[in-house]
Amino acid sequence: MDAHFWPLYGLRITTPRLELRLPDLESLSELAAVAADGVHDEDRMPFSIPWTDASPEERGRATFQHLLGTVAAWTARDWTLSLAVSCDGTVVGRQDLGAVDFAVTGEAHTGSWLGQAHQGRGIGTEMRAAALHLAFEGLGARYLTSSAMTDNSRSLRVSEKLGYRPDGLATVSVRGAARTQVRLRLDRAGWEAHRTVPVELHGLQPSLALFGM
Incomplete structure (x- = not known):
């Protein structure tokens, strides 16, 4: 895709x-097909917004x-970078990085599925890394935040391995019931103390202004 008017299409992040x-x-069609095939067991809901409670x-x-x-809603003040994750050429999931007033706060948040x-192959840790x-190396972030339900042990393990620390609890309504989230x-x-995954950035420079840099 021509990245002239939207240089984020030229950004690539690679790991081993x-x-x-x-x-x-x-x-994007491949990513949608992965979501249609399912991202969690039907008897549990790991997300605060139950978007997976739907047909494939x-x-x-x-x-x-x-x-x-x-993409349509992006501004330098309020943005969400939603990336397709490919493993050995196959789209396997999505990794988000978002922020509001990042140029002022230096703080961003992550989300993924x-x-x-x-699952069960360490891909979740690698894509979060x-x-x-x-965020830290390319954009100069000061902090990253995330959250997970208290019973989402996989997500919490990923956060722990990457160096996140608990930052309180929050109560949210999911499927009409109160659920507890751990803020991280x-x-x-x-981040520097827990870096184990080699990561390379490609084509970031033309996009820096879009992040408010």
Whole structure:
């Protein structure tokens, strides 16, 4: 895709197994298909917004619309970079990095999901590490935040391995019931102390103004 008017299409983040990039329409269709196939067991809900409580077709369509919406709504003050994650050439999930007033606060947040067929292989840790490298090394972030339900042990383990520390609890309404989230925070020192995944950034410079840099 021509990245002249939207240089984020030229941004790539690579690790030993993964490539993260803003998907073109073909890759976005592949990502939507991964969401349609399922990202968690039906008897649990790891998200505060239960977007997966839908048919496979609706999940795929929601993924397609959400990602295009992040591009359309982007401003230098309020942005969400929603990247398709490919492992050995196959799209396996999505990794988000977002912020409001990042140029002032230096703080951003992460979110992600991974297709069920690709879980249990360490991909979730590797793709989050890629997003952290972009934030701290590429954009000069001061802090990264995340959150997970108290029973989402996989997500909490990823955060712990990468150096996040608990930052309080929050009560949210999910499926009409009260659920408890763990808030998590990572500073630059914690990130540097827990770096184990080699990450490379490609094509970031032309996009810096879009991040408010």
